[in-house]
């Protein structure tokens with residue numbers, strides 16, 4: 001099926017839904033495990049990963065999303081969503097009682113890695129499989145500090161990966177829904 005879910009607990013989910021609809025996908029907002037039925041992929045948006053982790057755990061969506069992936073579903077995490085996918089997360093040791101994230105993608109991330117003063121910026125990226133440079137919006141973005149041997153790096157910035165793919169998992173540390181360019185969304189639909 002071409003039905004795609006957008007995790008709609010918090011953050012920039014509406015813009016993702018709009019981009020995917022422009023490409024002809026049928027959209028389901030995901031708030032509970034039952035919303036995953038019949039979907040082929042789910043986008044996890046940018047926002048605040050610690051808030052999302054609490055909401056995912058409270059609703060049983062953490063386990064449900066891992067089961068969804070194991071059963072053949074594709075997942076794309078953007079910014080906070082990429083943090084949710086990462087196996088190792090640095091930079092949240094100050095948050096007590098935080099439930100674990102999904103930990104599915106073999107990479108390590110550092111939250112809020114681009115400093116306080118310049119914590120938001122845009123830059124053109126060369127992305128593998130996209131024809132034109134992609135204008136990427138980084139908003140209090142994490143850095144990908146390690147990737148496993150099975151992880152493909154699709155784009156880099158400042159010598160570090162910013163778009164990676166491992167099987168049916170895609171992670172981007174920027175906000176592709178803000179670019180007015182549906183290239184990254186097309187790349188995700190190609191995984192389904």
Ligand code: GLN
Nearest residue numbers: 046047048049079080140
């Ligand atoms: N700084 C946020 C976090 O750590 C991510 C920012 C974003 O998604 N734009 O969760």
